[in-house]
Every structure is written in C-alpha cells, then in structure tokens.
Amino acid sequence: MELNGQQRIAAPRQKVWDALNDARVLKACIPGCESLTQDGDNAFDATVQAKVGPVRARFSGRVELSDIRPPESYRISGEGKGGVAGFAKGGADVTLIEDGDGTILDYAVKADVGGKLAQIGSRLVQSTANKYAADFFARFGDIVTGAVPIEEEAAMAAATAGGKQAIAAARAVAPADDKNTAHLRRLNWALLAIIVALIGFILLTD
C-alpha cells in the first residue's frame, strides 16, 4: 500500500519538527494510542488500542528512525504485531519544506499488511489509510498551531478513535468472519484502524 501526499501546516518548520519529536504530541494525535515510549534516541514502542464502533483491540508496534537530517527530513520504519490477525510493516520518507510562514510536510509511505488482515482486509486498507491520515493531520495541525491544547486533543482522540472508520465499516460490505466472529471482526476492523494509526504514527515520529 502506498500513501503519498503533502500537507500544509500553518506553523514554522522548526516548530513542526519539534512537535514531531514530542512524544506527548504524537500520543495525542494517534487515536487510541495507549502508550508511547521512547527507546533510545531513535526508536519508539507503542501500544494503540483502536476502537471502531463498539469494537476494540490492541496492537503493539515498534518504529525506528534513520537518515535523520533535522529539521528537514528523516526515514521511519517499523513493524507491528496484531496477534492472530496478522501484522503490519512499513516505512515512510518525510520531508519538511518551508513555505512562507508555514511548512509543507511531504510524505511517501509504503506499508504492507500480512496474515489475515491482508487476506480479508487488503482492499480496504488504502481507503482507510487515506481517511486515517487525514484525521491525524487535522489533529496534528490543531496542536502545532496552538488551536487546540494537547490534553483536549488527546481526550478527543481517545473518545472518537476510529469513529469515522466505524461508519465506513458499517457501510462496507465486509464478508463475515470465521468462528471467532465477534472477536476477529473486532480485530480486523480495529487492526485496519491501527495500521493506519501506525502509519500516521510512522509519518510523524521523530
């Protein structure tokens, strides 16, 4: 799955870069992010609980940074495990470009899912990723520009985790799952949300 694009943030580049380095900011922007801990200079461990409608699941991932050139660009890559439902892995190249008094955030993401998630959900990953990225950027933009304080953003993120995705999920014609219907359906949809959360996370972590 590929996700390429640009987002303009109404804040100077250094500020954007600093926010990307701030674990608190990231935790607030990723819906359902339960924990985000730095491990050394260039790695983060995260647990994200995605909530899609009434359905919830936990996804654990690790990302690492490389090719770091502050405040311009870096590469981030990582892998996350979702138990029986599979895994996700991917990477992104992120570049910040000054644009007047704002910053253009350019991203090129390549992510793949594997296991059940790929087998059952692959055709939904792209569209869900797009929606999720948009959601993430909206929050990030709010925080960096100071429009919304971090605490409130974090609360909103937790409360509405995957809200839009729930609606998309209900409308999409998803095939019914196997024996652990409720459990796995939960995992599948949550994992889709988590993957994209992770991708968003990958994009913006420092």
Added chain:
Amino acid sequence: MSTPPTKPAVNRYFGASVTRNEDPALLTGQALFVDDLVLAEMWHAALLRSPHAHARIDSIDVTAAKARDGVLAIYTAADLGDFWRPAPLVVPPPPIPGMVFNQRTQVPLAKDKVCYAGEPVALVVAESRYVAEDALGDIVVDYTSLPVAAELATAASDEAPEVHEGLAGNVAAHVHQSKGDYGAATAGAATVIRRRFTYEHGMAHPMETRGVAAQFDRKTQRLTVWATTQAPASLRGGLATLLGLGERDVRVVAPFVGGGFGAKLLMYYPEELLVPWAARQLGRAVKWIEDRGEHFLATTQERGQIHDAEMALDEDGRILGIRDVFLHDTGAYNPYGLTVPINSQCSILGPYDVPAYDSTFTAVFTNKPIVAPYRGAGRQHGVFVIERLMDIAARELGIDRAEIRRRNLIAADAFPVKHEIMFQDFTELTYDSGDYQPILERALELIGYDKFIAEEQPALRAAGRKVGVGIVCYIEGTGIGPYEGARVQIQTNGRIAVATGIGTQGQGHFTSFAQIAADWLGVSAREVDVTTGDTDQFYWGAGTFASRGAVVAGNAVNQAAAAVHDKAVTLAAEHFGCAVTEIVLEDGVARRSGAPDEPIGLGDLARLANPMRGAVKPGTEPGLEATRYFGPESGTTASGAHAMIVEVDPETMMIEIRKYVVVHDCGTAINPLLVEGQIHGGVAQGIGNAFYEQLVFDNDGQLLNGTLADYLIPTSLDVPRMTLDHTVTPSTRNELGIKGVGEAGAIPVGPLFAQALEDALELPSRGVDIVEIPLSPNRLWELNSSEPSSTSDGD
C-alpha cells in the same frame, strides 16, 4: 473354470443413464461427511499458521495458551520428536535423462523457519474449535522476516532470495524433453510464431474444505482415521510407516467427500499427520476441520507458468515443429514431483501432428503455498500454448482457425501414436486411439460456425455488438496406472457387495460400479452396495485422480464381477445338475433356462457356496466372491473440442456466453448422465479459471484476496446452458474401452475464451493478441484500450 468373458450376456445397465444410488442419503442430509462425525470424548484441533511468507522462527511461547480453560494440549515442532520429518515424495519424478530434481517436501510443523504464509507452526487441541481458536490468539511467536521470493520470474533469477538454502535461482527441477530435431525440421519454415504466454490456474475450492478425525483405541492398538482424502489406501500406508504401526492396524476411511478436484490428494498434508499423531499421543479422539480462510493458504493449488514458445509452420499452415521454454511455480515445497509441469509439457502437442518438439522447463520454488494438481493438473497451461499458437499462425497465414486445425489434426489411421517423450505415468507418451476430425466438425456444426462468421457476426457487428466465436481442440491423457482393485461378493441376503480402494468425491462410483456388477449378476443396480474409500473393506489402491476412477477401478470391478458370475453359474449348474451354458442369472435368481426347475435366489446360492460341513473339491474357494486388480499398460487418450459464442458489453467488458458446445470422446461411457455432469462441472471450473478466478499475491507472498467474496467462483449466472455431444473411439488399454472424463470440461476453456474474446473485440486487427489467462473485465478493458503491438512478441 473357463476364462470369464469380458462382457456380460445382457447389457441393461452399462451405458444407461441410471439415477444414482447415493442420492437419497445426500438429498436428505443423512450422508456422513468428516465434520459430521461424533466420536466418544472427541476433542478439536486448530492450527496456528504463519502470517509471514518467509521468516525465521525465533521463539514460540505457548504458556498463556496452555493455561486457557478447555485447552488439552499444544504442540510445536519441538514436541514431535522423531515424528517430525519432511514428508516423503508423493510422486517421484519420471526418469527423464538429464533431469535436475531438488526434493524439498513439507514438514508437519515449521521448525526453524517458515516458507509460505499459512504454513503450520503449532497445533492446539481443545474442548471445542471455538476454544482452540481462542488459544491460537494466546500463542506468541517471534518471527524475523526474511526476503521473500514471491513472483515467478523474479524468483527464478540467481539474485532472488533463496526459499531453500543452497538452491540458487530457486531451482526445484529442470527438465528437457524433445522429439525429432527442431532446428533441422524448421529450417526454411514459411512462418515462425513466437510469443510469451502466461497462464495461471487457480484453486479447486471444493465446497467441503478438508478435514481429519482420528481415534486410537488403546485396547486394540488400532488407529482409525476419517479423512477427506482422495487416496485413502496411500494415506493408510504412509500413516502406518510414520507412526510405527503395522499397516493392518491402521484404518483410513474417506466417507462422503464434498468434492476433491485434486485438492484432497496431497500426501501428507501436515494435518493428516498431526491429528492422528495427537490422537494417539493423547489417547483421545481428535477432529480438525479446515475453514475456508485456512483453505486458501493451507490447501494445494495450481498457479502460474510463463512460456516462451514458438511454432514453425509451412505455407499451408502445417506444423513443422514447436519449441518451448517455460517456468513453473511450484510453491514452497514440491511433494508432488513433476506431475503438473510434465502434463503441461506433454499437452502442448495436443491432437496435432507435430514432427519436432523441443521443450524445457524449470520448476521454481516460491514462498507461496504448495502447487499440486487441480483438475487438469497442468494440461490447461499446455493446451493454452498450442491453441494460441494455432490461432496466431492462422491469422498470420490467412487461414481460418478451424481450417488450420483440420490440416494438423492427427489422422484417424495413425493410432497408436507414440511421441517419444515421457508422460507423468513414467511411460512414453502414447495416444492409444482417437478420431479427431469428426469431433471438430461436429463442434463447428453445433455452434453454427460457418453461418455465424459469414452472416450473423457481420450483422451484429454492424449493429455495434461485440460478439465472437471460438473453437479449440484438445486431448487428455487419462486412466493412468498403476492399478486399482475391486472385490465383488454375492451376500447371503441376495444383495451384492462391491468394494474398491479408490475414494469418491461426487463422481457417482456408488452407481457406475453398481451398474457394471448388476449386468453380470442379473440384479438391479439398486441392489448393489458399493463401498469406496475404506481401507478395511478394500486394502489396496492408489486413489482418485488423473481421470482414472472409472477406467481403472471400473475395469477391476468388471473383471471381479465377471469372475463372480462364473462362480455363480458353475455352482448353480452343479445345483441343478445341468450344463453351465443352461444357467441364466436374472431378477436376482439363478435359473435353468427352458426347464421347470424352481430357480434359486442368489442369496441362497451364496449360502450354498459356503458349506459349514462336508468336503469340497480341491481348489474351491468359499462364497461367491472374487477380487481382481487391473493395471493398464499406459494411459488412454480422451479428446474433444469446445466451441463458444460470446458477447462483450463494450462499456463494462462483462461477458455473456450466448452458446457453449462440447463434443468429447471418452470412449465407452458407463453412465451418460454422469458423464454429462462431469463435463458441465469441468466447464464451469474452466470458466472460472478463464475469467473470474485469480489468486492475487503481493510481493511479500501475501494472498490479498483470500475470501470467496474476493476469489470469484462462478455462480449459476456465470455458467451457461451447454450443448453436449459425443463420439466414441474405445480405449485400447482396457476391456471396457473406457477413457476418463473427469477433467475434460476444464482443460481447454482458457484458450477458448482468449480466442473468442479476441474475436469479439476485434483485437488482432488492431495488433493485440491475448496471451494470458485469466482475463477479467478490467483486463479486457486494458487490452481493448491498448496500443497495437503492445502485448505481442515474446523475444
């Protein structure tokens, strides 16, 4: 005792469209399938499968899973001890000179690494399948992913990641076969056609997924296994060896099986070994049923080949020679040897006179599920190549595509035809009998070929309709050895018991074999009880595959029934004190013809045949029973032609098949109704293969469309009503003259679609050839919109 005749005196059932004995049980939901089994104290198994296509296993932690309520046991490779080993080769490769073959077979549970997504890593046994699957979620496996060799062409390069260490280029096999001298034969050819063809055949997807249930009786030390296998006797032998049991202490039963098509043929599927092993280990009955999601990864499938093929012809369109080099995707392991690619290699010759042939293939390991036969077993790929080469040649030479086939079909007086290359049954590829011209003509007549091209098509095209016609020919090697056996017995209740070693997955053996026996013994086919697939009832056999059931087992039934007939009339003659020639078996009795003697019921005769006291003549065998084995010298060649008129919606590229014709020759037919059913079903699968079904893997070896919502099996709206006709050239390989028909419907549909759709969209006139299968509305759109010459040359 005289030699039994090969045909009974009266022919009531053989050749008749008798309705099936097994239907009432199936129709009322009383037939036993493996998942219907209820065994005392039965536990349920589930398997943890790798999500990675290629990865090292760093650790497996089953602590949490074991602690879950309702979990009985969890096993990984380490727990299997000596039982863990790569499975034996199911089919050794034929002894072709110069062949390279690197055997790598599957293991019961992955040990240090996994080679395809879906490979089993752990076995859970629990009180229910629900709990077992819950426990799967508790198991934590640490993988380190490795580079994946997914796509066929890239996997074949020396720089590709190695699926198996030490095999550069992932070479599983390299085979060269030839006849004649291609270079010499084709020097000065008027035309040489060269193309790259890619053909993908998909997954069988029988409606019943796989399943195994096992029970080890500690008191009798006997193991009973119920499995959806197509080869119960072979499974019995393997299990006995691997479990260290005597063969007579293992019973394998394939009860009613919901379709096979090759998917239930592999030995040994990991589950077929693990479940019996666990049952013995635990002293409990254990059952495992595959779910459809698992089936996509865990069950064998066919996939793709890439052919760089060329055909040289003279100016009259007669084939001078064919040369082909191809790659074959064999998946992560190759337990099925070379059956599939050798079938492809041999099928390229088709029903045509090909003086020189040079064929080379490389089978390539990939990090994907195992490739093993699926209805057609590689013939599809070969038939696609030859039929497309014929079509393209016809076009370039300005010859009608039916006409170019006429000019090249093997003549009726040329049989038997020996092709000098080796077939999958280890014998020289031989066509025993056939007459191909009448088949082609009849198919053309039924589809209305001439009239369509001359009148209907131009008129429809003028009205803006996209309609095309297709005609393809094929042969099919069927009825191969090694052998099958059958036992026929007249029971004391007057009913006939027939048993044979093959299994049944819907082919109607309970009826067709009954028909054979019924004619010999003068009873109704309804009074014959056929048992298949129970190794306690019949011990020896190979299995149901390669369109051989009716041919090989049917002939064994025939010989056994003939022998029982002989015993019965001999005993009846003694009973009546008359000559054997005066005895007639009919209506369930033995009667002395032309005499007023009271007839004796067959059951009573059977009782007489087993005296409890008194002396018998030396050499007498008790009962009215006989067991016979039949092993053909070589396979027998069926043949046919398919024709189709199809319309394409120019906006959606959806198709509608307006007419579909099959003319086939399967020699003598035991039951024409069943033969029709086989052809209908085969064509339906062929249509799926040509236009609807495709396994989509990404570059990480992940299957992206692993549900029936995404892998499209044809529905009643996609399969047309078909018109069937048949010709008969009896097989020279067996007494009954039977040839196989199980795979016929599925084999030539790919090239038929390519030809007819090219015609409908008038692609060749724009320089576009269809050189791939499967197609789809999307693909047709691309082809239809493409620039001229964008798809052709394979140089």
Added chain:
Amino acid sequence: MMVKLLTVSTRVNGTDYKRVVEPRLLLSDFLRHELGLTGTHVGCEHGVCGACTVLVDGLPMRACLMFAPQVEGCEVMTVEGLAPRNSAPRNSAPRNSAPKNSTTDGDLHPLQAAFRDAHGLQCGFCTPGILMTLTAFLEANPTPDEAEIREALSGNLCRCTGYQHIVDAVLAVTRPRDGGTRS
C-alpha cells in the same frame, strides 16, 4: 474466565429444543453439533457459498452468519425437515429388475426426487443449502423460467455440477410438461 451463557428455545423441523449455549455459537454449529442435524453444511463461514442456508421463519438465511440465540422463538427448517420421513437407507428402492429411473421415491420430497432424476447433485455438499433456497423461492414463485431459477440460485455456489442439471431438476418439478427430465 466466566462466559455468560444463554438459553435458546427454538423449533427446528417441527420439534422444540431448549439449549444453553455461549452467545457466540453460530447457528450452523448449533444445528450441526448441538442438535445433531448435520444435513446443513458449512462451506465458508463468511456468508458467500450458501451451503449453510436454512429457513428461519420461512426466509432463507445463512446459518453461518447468525448466532444461535438469534433464533430464539423462531421456526427453523433444515434439509432434514423436507422429506416426509427423515432417514433414507442407501438404496431405498424395492427389488426391481427394470433399469428405469425412479420417479418420486416415497422417502423423498418432490424437489429432492427431481434432483435425483436430473442428476442435480454430485458430491452433495452444497445440495442441502440449495434445496432450502429453492424451497423458499418456489413458495414465492411456483413456476419460474430458467432465467429466474438461475437468479434464485446465484447465491449458492456449486463446484461440481455446473448448475445445468440443478436447473433441469427445478424445471422438471415445476413445469413437468416442458421440463427436461431424463428418460
């Protein structure tokens, strides 16, 4: 771990059942393993193949997409409820020397008999689901033409027959004068 259990009271093929089950037990598993009615088969567990089709209050439903508690108070019909008598021995016709095909066998519903006569099944695994789909369909549309029959069948996958003989069976039982029974 305490799992909350539910009591399900339902009528299946005219018999009342009351069972205590986990809420997540699929209806297909309830029928097959709890009640022992194994005629309903499971082909995919994701609602596509139709092998598990049963009638719930007269409507064809995928039993693999329902939970057992959802049929509380409902009338369920499975393939075992079609024929007048439940069990049929393997060869049920009386001693008969003439090789003619059986017409309506007393143990079979006319639709089932038509399937037998037309060779509308091979492995038989998809058959119960198809019979139940057709039972509901023919109730609503007693004399369909081929196109309507194919449309009605399009939610049931069959991998063996290619559907033609199934269509023939339905035509034979609904339009005996026009239909194509084997002679």
